[in-house]
Amino acid sequence: LAKTTQPISMDSYEGQEVNITCSHNNIATNDYITWYQQFPSQGPRFIIQGYKTKVTNEVASLFIPADRKSSTLSLPRVSLSDTAVYYCLVGDKNSGYALNFGKGTSLLVTP
Amino acid sequence: EPEVTQTPSHQVTQMGQEVILRCVPISNHLYFYWYRQILGQKVEFLVSFYNNEISEKSEIFDDQFSVERPDGSNFTLKIRSTKLEDSAMYFCASIPLTQGYGYTFGSGTRLTVV
Numbered sequence: 120l121a122k123t124t125q126p127i128s129m130d131s132y133e134g135q136e137v138n139i140t141c142s143h144n145n146i147a148t149n150d151y152i153t154w155y156q157q158f159p160s161q162g163p164r165f166i167i168q169g170y171k172t173k174v175t176n177e178v179a180s181l182f183i184p185a186d187r188k189s190s191t192l193s194l195p196r197v198s199l200s201d202t203a204v205y206y207c208l209v210g211d212k213n214s215g216y217a218l219n220f221g222k223g224t225s226l227l228v229t230p
Numbered sequence: 231e232p233e234v235t236q237t238p239s240h241q242v243t244q245m246g247q248e249v250i251l252r253c254v255p256i257s258n259h260l261y262f263y264w265y266r267q268i269l270g271q272k273v274e275f276l277v278s279f280y281n282n283e284i285s286e287k288s289e290i291f292d293d294q295f296s297v298e299r300p301d302g303s304n305f306t307l308k309i310r311s312t313k314l315e316d317s318a319m320y321f322c323a324s325i326p327l328t329q330g331y332g333y334t335f336g337s338g339t340r341l342t343v344v
C-alpha cells in the first residue's frame with residue numbers, strides 16, 4: 120500500500136471551509152484514494168473515495184490533481200461536530216486488502 | 231443505513247482469561263475484518279476473512295487469536311489467554327465484494343485486561 124503523509128493537526132473556526140491535504144507520491148495506477156473520519160471511542164467512518172479530478176458527496180469534496188500524487192479533502196462550513204481525526208488511505212479499490220491507517224489529521228473546530 | 235453491530239461495548243477481563251468479541255456484519259457483505267486501536271495510537275489491522283477462511287492477517291494476529299463465523303451471521307474474535315497489552319478498542323468491519331475501500335466499521339468493543 121502506498122504511504123500517505125498528512126498534517127498531524129489542524130484548527131478551524133465554525134463555519135469555515137477546511138482543506139486537508141494528503142501526499143501519496145507512490146500511488147499506483149489501480150489505487151483509489153479514500154478518506155475516513157473517526158470520533159473518539161468510535162470506529163472509523165467512510166467519508167469519500169475517488170480516483171481522479173473531483174468527487175463530491177453530501178459530506179465533503181475530494182480534489183485529486185492530474186498526477187494523483189496528492190489529494191485534498193474539503194469540508195465545507197465545518198461545525199463543532201466535525202472535530203475528529205481524518206485519515207487518508209490509498210489502495211486498490213477492487214481488493215479486499217487490509218486498510219493501513221496512519222496517524223491521521225486531528226481537526227479541532229472551535230466556536 | 232445498515233450497521234455493523236458489535237457486542238459487548240465494554241468488557242473487563244482478568245489476565246489469562248479467554249474473551250470472545252462478537253460482531254454482526256452487514257448481511258450482504260462478504261469480507262470481514264477485525265482491527266484494534268490501543269488508546270492514543272493508530273488503528274491497526276488484525277485479520278481479514280472471506281469465504282469462511284482467513285485471507286490475510288497481521289503480525290499482531292498470533293496463535294492467541296482466532297476468528298470464526300459460526301452461523302452465517304455472527305463473526306467472532308477470540309483471544310485465548312489475554313495479556314495486559316491486549317487492552318484496546320476492537321473494531322469489526324465489513325465490505326461487499328465489489329465496493330472496495332468503503333468499509334463499514336462497528337462502534338467497537340473496549341477490552342480492558344486487568
